[in-house]
Amino acid sequence: MNAQQGGGRAGAHRVLILGAGCAGTATAVQLAARVDGRQDVQVTLVNAQERFTERMRLHMTATGQRVAELDVPELPAGTGARFVHGLGGVESAAEIAERHPGMNVVLLGRAEPGAAMGPRARRYLRGALDRLGVPRGCPARWG
Incomplete structure (x- = not known):
């Protein structure tokens, strides 16, 4: 946007x-x-x-x-x-990306979003962020 x-x-x-x-x-x-x-x-x-x-x-x-x-x-x-x-970070990023598809939304954090979730929930979250075109990353891993 x-x-x-x-x-x-x-x-x-x-x-x-x-x-x-x-x-x-x-x-x-x-x-x-x-x-x-x-x-x-x-x-x-x-x-x-x-x-x-x-x-x-x-x-x-x-x-x-x-x-x-x-x-x-x-x-x-x-x-x-x-x-x-x-909202929290993941929820806000998803909401913004969905409402404003032309806007660049990037999600950064200490760990991958959903790292503390179970495998099924983590896959669902990653799939939703991928569908919305929200790249995500962990700066500690960019090193």
Whole structure:
């Protein structure tokens, strides 16, 4: 989808980051800082939950210790990136690819999508993403 079809200006870049974990949040904040003041770039961070889960501190939670409550919408505040409460990464990528077939949608993550699923579910997911033309990859394997 080009900017004119989506209601934006011709030549505008809209970057959609799916997932507000450490990597997604850092990417949104750093990219927004890098393009600060440019009217032709819009950075949007989408996450299924508004609460940020610090995986590095889950052991503290398990032992009853209190950890800071971090709200995802506040994390990119003041950077120029905006937050949208929405689906998770795989669901969002599939939905976008289905609704906007001409748009380039690429799904990146630590592991292949569905890596934790059983074999049948993983095959189904891969088949659905293939039908939608969504390439997927794991940067650690590109090395």
